[in-house]
Amino acid sequence: xxxxxxxAQSPAASPAVVLTIAGSEATGGAGAQADLKTFQELGxxxxxxxxxxxxxxxxxxxxxxxxxxxxxxxxxxxxxxxAAYGPASGAPSVLxxxxxxxxxxxxxIATVAGSLAANGFRNVVLDPVLICKGQExxxxxxxxxxLKAQILPLATFVTPNHFEAESLSGLAIxxxxxxxxxxxxxxxxxxxxxxxxxxxxxAGPDAVDVYYDxxxxxxxxxxxxxxxxxxxxxxxxxxxxxxxxxxGATPLEAARTAKGFVTAGIRNRxxxxxxxxxxxxxxxx
Ligand code: PXL
Numbered sequence: 001x002x003x004x005x006x007x008a009q010s011p012a013a014s015p016a017v018v019l020t021i022a023g024s025e026a027t028g029g030a031g032a033q034a035d036l037k038t039f040q041e042l043g044x045x046x047x048x049x050x051x052x053x054x055x056x057x058x059x060x061x062x063x064x065x066x067x068x069x070x071x072x073x074x075x076x077x078x079x080x081x082x083a084a085y086g087p088a089s090g091a092p093s094v095l096x097x098x099x100x101x102x103x104x105x106x107x108x109i110a111t112v113a114g115s116l117a118a119n120g121f122r123n124v125v126l127d128p129v130l131i132c133k134g135q136e137x138x139x140x141x142x143x144x145x146x147l148k149a150q151i152l153p154l155a156t157f158v159t160p161n162h163f164e165a166e167s168l169s170g171l172a173i174x175x176x177x178x179x180x181x182x183x184x185x186x187x188x189x190x191x192x193x194x195x196x197x198x199x200x201x202x203a204g205p206d207a208v209d210v211y212y213d214x215x216x217x218x219x220x221x222x223x224x225x226x227x228x229x230x231x232x233x234x235x236x237x238x239x240x241x242x243x244x245x246x247x248g249a250t251p252l253e254a255a256r257t258a259k260g261f262v263t264a265g266i267r268n269r270x271x272x273x274x275x276x277x278x279x280x281x282x283x284x285x
Contacts, residue, residue, distance in 0.1 A: 014045075014093040015093065016097070017094070017095045018097050018242050018246045019095055020035035020047070020100075020101060020242070021100050022051060022101030023050065023053065023101060023102035023104060024052070024053045027231075027274060028278065030054075030231050030278075032048040032050060032101065035048060037236075037281040038236045041261070044246050044247065047085070049078055049081055051103050052105075053069070054102070068108060071107050078115040082119055095121075096122040097246035098116070098121045098123065099125045099239055100151060100155070101127050101235060103143070106143055109146040109147055123157065123242070125155070125238050125242045126159070127158075127159050127234055128160050130143075130144050152192070155190060157241060158195070160194070165182045165183070166182065169186050169189075173198075173201075173202075175203075176208050179198050179202065180217060183195075183196040183212040187214055193213040193214075195211050195237070195255050198210070200227050200228065205223060205224060207222050209255075209259060211251075211252060216252060222260075222263040225263070225266045230266050230276065231276050231278045237261075240261045241258045265280055265281050
């Protein structure tokens with residue numbers, strides 16, 4: 001049997017197509033799985049190219065066990081995806097919006113940076129996953145430096161959490177004012193639109209994020225749902241921004257929609273035998 005495309009699939013009916021270049025997190029809370037679920041909920045056609053497989057270790061404090069995908073296999077995934085949906089593919093919806101999640105090693109960063117540079121995507125949303133629990137500090141430091149040097153300059157939108165915003169900006173973040181200063185600094189360094197997440201890390205009744213695009217500075221705020229971070233919140237936020245940008249939202253609209261989506265997903269979180277809950281992307285339904 002063949003599956004040829006048909007004239008019945010008019011370009012107008014084609015969903016926006018988005019790609020996440022991310023790791024698998026085996027329990028389904030974070031990583032590529034969270035991205036794909038978010039894409040589906042927000043009505044875009046999601047594609048995942050895997051960079052690594054993370055399996056938490058229930059016998060060692062649920063630390064990350066990290067296995068990179070072979071570089072050639074990462075390159076093959078990117079080749080297949082861009083041939084099918086890239087500008088030269090003839091696809092009704094051209095893939096012009098990409099999310100970058102966990103890359104995990106300097107080699108993977110070089111492979112992905114090469115593909116990003118070659119494809120000239122309109123939107124590159126970077127969730128700058130810096131340190132993975134369970135990785136050697138030396139290894140993680142190399143990865144941080146490579147991410148800052150090779151991927152950050154290619155990003156158009158970046159979504160650092162509290163720790164990542166401190167690392168990228170070089171500033172200590174203790175309150176909303178210092179989160180604003182960090183967002184401005186990261187924009188100056190990268191040129192990207194920044195959504196810096198305070199989350200549960202800043203004191204107070206609200207989960208506060210700061211949006212800055214070089215002109216508009218906006219504080220996005222929602223009442224905290226508990227005081228403990230939920231798995232998949234960061235991935236889902238960046239994925240929601242990606243989906244909205246692909247559908248044509250402005251960066252500020254995309255940030256606002258993403259914040260609402262993640263807040264609803266945290267309210268409807270899923271518990272398990274792991275010591276952390278997972279965001280449920282179906283929550284808003
Ligand atoms: O939430 C960050 C993250 C991203 N990607 C993968 C992960 C995690 C955290 O566990 O495992 C694959």
